[in-house]
Amino acid sequence: MDEELAKGLMERYVFLSSRDSVDCLSYFCPPENLVELASALRDREGFEMLVDLTALDWGQENSPRFTTLYHFYSLALKTYLRIACDCPSVDEPEVPSLAAVYPAADWHEREVFDMFGIIFAGHPNLKRILMWDEYPYHPLRKEFPLAGIETPLPAPDVAEVTKASVEPAPMMGGPFVSPAGGNVSEAEPRAKDESWTEEVEKTL
């Protein structure tokens, strides 16, 4: 059944190029044909659901740097279809939005924009969804460090009322960060308290 579908898809949509994959049918689609393909998949090929939408970052030095990935599911065929789309520009990656065709794409695209900084052209409400609006980074990019980057929390409304600036909580905790730099167990206050030994005089 999959071979039949594959043959049909390649015939009907000549812009598709095949892509190696072990688990389901997978194709590359150029960004300019993406919306056309998605509408056709929904209306003519019976892929009713856009189950997942995500992106891959190949690292700063590569071009194309970003690839967006779409997983479609067909209830009748009981099969998945994966469409990959390389973003043409490295600095300002942009692909067309599918939110008008599949409303499910709305939040997924906002998440990919939030995490990778990929612009979805034509999205009705493209703003951050998991991080706060003023956050300056895109955390799932490969160059973003696991430990995170200290970021100011601008809150002009709070400052106006309280006359105080908002300080973010220090990025303590987790297995990754030691605020003092160096060994986490040394930064632990209890480790410095040696009042239990007789060699050190009791301070408290």
Place this chain on the structure above:
Amino acid sequence: MSSTTVTKEVSVGDVAARGADLAQGSDGERMALNVGPSHPTTHGVLRLIMELDGDLIAKCEPVLGYLHRGDEKIAENMTYNQFVPYTDRLDYIAPLANNVAYVLAVEKLTDIEIPERCQAIRVLVCELARISSHLLGMGVFGMDAGAWTPFMYTFTEREKLYTLFEELTGARFTTSYTRIGGVSRDVPDGWLSRVIKFCDELPKAIDEVEKLLTRNRIFLDRTEDIGVISKENALAWGITGPNLRASGVDLDLRKDKPYCGYEQYDFDVPIGVKGDCYDRYLVRIEEIRQSIRIVRQVIDNFPGGSWYAEDAKKIFAPPKEKILTSMEELIQNFMIVTEGPQVPPGEVYFEAENPKGILGFYVYSKGGGVPYRLKIRAPSFCNLSILEEMAPGHMLSDITVILGSLDFVMGECDR
């Protein structure tokens, strides 16, 4: 009575028309109302920014991210087995089901064969997790609609499940039970008979809950025709799980794309008619009964043999008694702990039918013990996305019932 009183007629039916009406704007004054992020009806840390016209919701904008921990980033920086505990914290109402879904996704990249006993254990824990999730979901749903008592019945049963989970995995809540290529330990002696005993007791409690809710006039008034999701809308917005089935779409991956040997078991998939809050409740109650059926079948034909993939030398660390007595197994364990299970390069997308809906994992591997990219397709994230479309036109008091009936978990939504 004062003659200046202006009355406005509001039709009880047709929420959609009312919503469209409100979107046009009205002459009345609008009030902005913020619900959450810490509010009991939001079941976690969901925040809703609403615009009200009197008692009617004109606009409802969900704000997410209050529980965002960057699980996908963390996954790129640790070995496959190290990520299992993080999957506990996705849908923390049913951690066992997440554990299983995650390892199945990674195992799809490899060619190891999972023995029958291991598959049976996984099906068993998945269904127990489903029961646990629905018990909480329906108990809390009743509470959202003003019925306290059912919650007590469901939580008593859930407590028994926690005891069973503790015997099996060593933890009540964060189970971290599965490993790539197997599970962390075999079922303990006598455990299966205690599961059967639980299965005998549970239907009585479910009957009690049904007596309290299913034909309860107040409950019916509050849930019927509220929060209707049409079949077309449900598919377009990517709603999955009981919420999708309540809208009349027959999609259950346990039937449609069986994994873990679900095809051997005989069970029915309940389907709703209207797709309102009441249907979502009915579907979940019936799913609990069907899960009991599956659990009984698994235990009746519980296979013997190995409970982990013995020939997956580079993927599954052998049990401790072998590590302590044999050199080869010691080296094997050392390599897996330090470098991670060796997974061949490639990409897979795997979805499992979890209690909240379809949980998907997309894994891109460049070989070795660490994924290059791991994407979690969280059912609660997708199920909540329809709220902005669905809520307008409802009364403010309906939002608690709608949220309760969607049965979402923010741990999974925000990841």
